[in-house]
Amino acid sequence: MPRVAVVGAGIIGLSTAFALQRRGADVTLVESGPPGGGQSAGQGRIFRHAHADPRLVAQVVRSRALWREWEDELGVELVAPDGAVAIGDGVETKLETLAGFPDAPARPLSAAELHERLPVLAGYDGPAMLDVHGGAIRTRAAVEALTSRLADVLVADHVLAVRRRDDGAVEVRTGTGAHAYDHVVLAAGRGTAALAAGLGLDLPVELGAHVRVTFERADGGTGPLPTFQDGSGQFGETGVYASPYPGSRRYGVGLAGHTPAAPGGAVEDPEELAALAERTVAYVARALPGLRPEPVGHVHCWVTALPWGEDGVGIWGEDGVTAVAGHNLFKQAPVLGEALATAALSGSVPADWHHDARLGREG
Structure with missing residues (x-):
């Protein structure tokens, strides 16, 4: 052995x-x-199938099947069944890529269905999609x-x-x-x-630091929410992502990008990390009026990105x-x-x- x-x-x-x-x-x-x-800290991550590299899509499809296998073996829900929503001009490309993967069904969303599934979002009538088997990973579980x-x-x-x-x-x-x-x-x-x-x-490895900011639903509701990616730029930012906490009373929101860090691990400019959090708060006020704009928590984590x-x-x-x-x-x-x-x-x-x-x- x-x-x-x-x-x-x-x-x-x-x-x-x-x-x-x-x-x-x-x-x-x-x-x-x-x-x-x-x-790995925090209450949720996005499970999504769409990626620029089709080889990675294939691996993620396999991973989704293994998450289900784990759920059966470990006896706990690990990926919420509420789907992953994306908006913006990249939707068409994502749908075209996923069309080649029958185990990763995805489809366009009308403005009406988008609002029904994601009621915290401001008015939006551009391209939108649902990754049916995507959803929030129950990270702590x-x-x-x-x-x-x-x-x-x-x-x-x-x-x-x-x-x-x-x-x-x-x-x-x-x-x-x-x-x-x-x-x-x-x-x-x-x-x-x-x-x-x-x-x-x-x-x-390119080392950096990132922040996700947590907000509460303004209506106090607990109805299911999908994960969310915003590549539209309509609300002043692109590359935005969000994931509901278990129970869907809170939503963790983050912006693309990170603050550089020195090889030893110290953030090079702490002000830049704070500014990233402030931009997230401003985005939520514009794009997600169904959330209270006052943060109720922050998750800071290291980023270990590769050049490609x-x-x-x-x-x-x-x-x-x-x-x-x-x-x-x-x-x-x-x-x-x-x-x-x-x-x-x-x-x-x-x-x-x-x-x-x-x-x-x-x-």
């Missing part, structure tokens, strides 16, 4: 350890803080269910270094010890690139070590966990996920 260490218990590390455990590996999952407390399943293999400690030993093992040095494994998977978010660099793996796109993802592997990097990975967690488990057990990164494939590239 191979001994595998997974460094990082965000959603990708949890998914990887879960996949390895199901395949019979002897897994150790190492995390310094609360599981899901870093880049997913993290808690996986953490419970993996409780026996979860170790609370911080990793200082990973090195290859002369005997072929890979050693993980933590705050309280040094332990040898047959393989190590680095899924440590913003810490991955630094740990990988010590092993000769160069991950071209906002949805870019890649896996690096060499001599007993596998590392993963990318942005917007939560929706891909089940299928990406399977790919990382395959890499750890076979010693070979699946071709579709290899960093040279530039999965999720734009244009």
Whole structure:
């Protein structure tokens, strides 16, 4: 039975350890803080099928099926059944792309149906669509269910270094010890690139910080809400996204883009991060009058983007070590966990996920 260490218990590390455990590996999952407390923080993420890279669409379709499988096995709803709404000039392209994927049904929305499904939105009569099997990922439910399943293999400690030993093992040095494994998977978010660099793996991660602002529904309603993407520019911003919290009383809203951060992790300009939050509040006042304009919460998280796109993802592997990097990975967690488990057990990164494939590239 191979001994595998997974460094990082965000959603990708949890998914990887879960996949390895199901395949019979002897897994150790190492995390310094609360599981899901870093880049996986918050109450919701968007599950959507439409992406610029059709190869990524295919992977996300597979991931949606695995989310359903997890729901059955873990006994909890993980993706809300309320769909994903998008508006703007990119809708036609998204619909054309998804037309080739029968397991990802999508269709245009009239202005009347758009208002019915998303009553918090201001008046809008431009292009709109519904991704039928999209919806809000129940992030806390997913993290808690996986953490419970993996409780026996979860170790609370911080990793200082990973090195290859002369005997072929890979050693993980933590705050309280040094332990040898047959393989190590680095899924440590913003810490991955630094740990990988010590092993000769160069991950071209662009580090930044991002903010999502939480708002309450003005009517106090609890009726279902879809997730939302606004690429229209009609309300003064493009690349806006929003996801309802469980119970649909609150909506988390974010704008595209992030604030650059230094390699050591400090935000270069804190004022820029605050300004991003202020722009989000102003957007909500214009575009989402069904929400109270006063924020009731903020979620700040690190961004680890790759040069080939906002949805870019890649896996690096060499001599007993596998590392993963990318942005917007939560929706891909089940299928990406399977790919990382395959890499750890076979010693070979699946071709579709290899960093040279530039999965999720734009244009």
